[in-house]
Amino acid sequence: MSDQPQHDPLDAFVPGPRCTVTGASSGPLAGVTLAVKDLIDVAGWPTGGGNPDWERSNPVPTRHGWIVERLLGAGARIIGKTATDEVSLGILGENAFTGTPLNPAAPDRVPGGSSSGSASAVAGQACDIALGTDTGGSVRVPSSFSGLYGIRPTHGRIDFGGITVQAPSSDTVGWFARDADLFARVGEVVFGTSVPSALPTRLLIASDAFGFADPEVATALQPMLARLAAVVGPGEEVTLAPQGLSVWQWAQRVLQSSEAWQTFAPWLDAHNPRMAFSVARGLVMGSMFTDHERTRAALMREEARARLRHLLPPGTILAMPTTPFPAPKRGLPLSQLGFLRERISCLTSHGGLTGVPQVNLPGATVDGAPVGLSILAGRGQDEALLGVARAFAAAC
């Protein structure tokens, strides 16, 4: 049972025996089934990180990650560990070692990553909720591509203990759900607070982000925007990134890649691990930025943070497309994927740069494939976003 390999039609779970852990017998999440991205420690199970040499070169953890412990204590039951892009370095969800999980909502397309298996498992109804990490978009992108609720919480608000680090100044841990009520309830458990029934009263619409998305995406999101306005209040157009979304993206790329290189260089040196060419190339590029570039990028980060502090006081949320297009097809050549990746990160880089919380709302499709609408709030206002998501779903 628990330690026998099971057939996995989603390819969402890591190969081998299925990790299962029973939580507390009662609590706000009693009966809720949970999948855990294989970058987050579950005691007694290897943390594979989507790479055979990562798994081999790291000890099997003896303690649960903080958030795992928290959810188990609230009654959730772990039913498996899920596939991830190698050591979280990827945004599309393709992994040649463990396989690319199915996108149940669009089987010919990638699931999005790096929390690919978690999104696939929830979308494929293998479990109720799943944990993911988000450094540069790894919860938000698969939420958008798979049609799920997904949250990137405020940076630094949730203990990152027992989770594989990529770029500490941007790393966060979040979760996916199909149901907005359950999605909010997980937040109450994790934050130890209540999601307020009073909603934000001011809605900003990021016109630069809508302009950057494919026109079909901007069009497909209009009914969701209208529903959001019905819940929160009429929308007001603003520019998210006065310096340019691509300038913010450049800054996040420099900072995140430099930190990732710092993080993984000792492992690369000691183990010369096998990895997909694209992953290795990304790490090498991260080693090449200069101090001057990092300084320029850090200054731009200060500007981005100031901008979001200005835009997002308590009571205000901002709406934007989560991704500029729905999931790309599976198996595209790197030369095509590279630019798609860069475009995606133009709509996600504000997260790593500024640390504000963001929730993906499902509900639109383009060419039959999901694409999500995001809402952002000021730092620490995660519960406000969960409340809006709940009200938004109730208004459907």
Added chain:
Amino acid sequence: MSDQPQHDPLDAFVPGPRCTVTGASSGPLAGVTLAVKDLIDVAGWPTGGGNPDWERSNPVPTRHGWIVERLLGAGARIIGKTATDEVSLGILGENAFTGTPLNPAAPDRVPGGSSSGSASAVAGQACDIALGTDTGGSVRVPSSFSGLYGIRPTHGRIDFGGITVQAPSSDTVGWFARDADLFARVGEVVFGTSVPSALPTRLLIASDAFGFADPEVATALQPMLARLAAVVGPGEEVTLAPQGLSVWQWAQRVLQSSEAWQTFAPWLDAHNPRMAFSVARGLVMGSMFTDHERTRAALMREEARARLRHLLPPGTILAMPTTPFPAPKRGLPLSQLGFLRERISCLTSHGGLTGVPQVNLPGATVDGAPVGLSILAGRGQDEALLGVARAFAAAC
């Protein structure tokens, strides 16, 4: 038998069923057992290239490589395909996918690469001879590290059909043997000529190359140099690379890496293959040279060619250490291996740059590990080197 996996204590052969092909029933190589580097086609067997995604993305060849056909026609019998550094990109012989072959002469050290399995199989007496390729040193280095006769033939002299290309302006196919007579006989079959009994009469000694090697290596090679002088004539000290061995190494690095990038970029783009980090990093670095750098390197190549035309008229050979040190220990971190690799290529880059033939003579050790003495001749004078090797062995 032939298609059952066999236990391979050397780890010299590629995993899986052992490739066996019987050659002609008579001929100059009748009864000779042959191993073939897994970058060279044997009809009906995959050409794995030391990388699972290379094997997967290339069709099983329907024809033998030219040199394989030639040796089979002379009576040789194939007993296996041998491990290689991934797609020939490596000089030490470590491969995380197929395993690192044993260096039978120094079990705690690497075998040298990229023709690692071929050297291991011959040194371990699993076969009489083995084929390798040499672009930047891939026959010469494992010959030196494993204590074997090994030849990098004149560039362009042997048909490269049915062999995986790396950098066409430097790629060659050569062979290993323990026995100098058989080593020469293979040359007669491959070239369709006779190895002359008349030997070169002039011996040059590359003082810059001896100076570049570890002092213990230079000392250990002195008895071999003395024996060589007894066979050919008294040695005369010359400078191999007036511009600097490291300058020649830089030029070869630029040209070879740029060509390797050209060769493999379409495969990388289409398949995003899994590879060791170090291999991917080398390819990425090869993509970054500028046209200006390639032009400077090509000019330096012209100077190197002119230098060797000047030094090596017919009847003259040049002696130098094959490698600056014996084989490094297995499993060193990349930060240590990187500089060792660069130092090795300072003594091998003349091969790819100028195309002259080179033979490694075994016979010395440092700390119990083999290190070889190389002899070079002018382009097309391969047979002269084989004749010297035979006479050198007879003089022992």
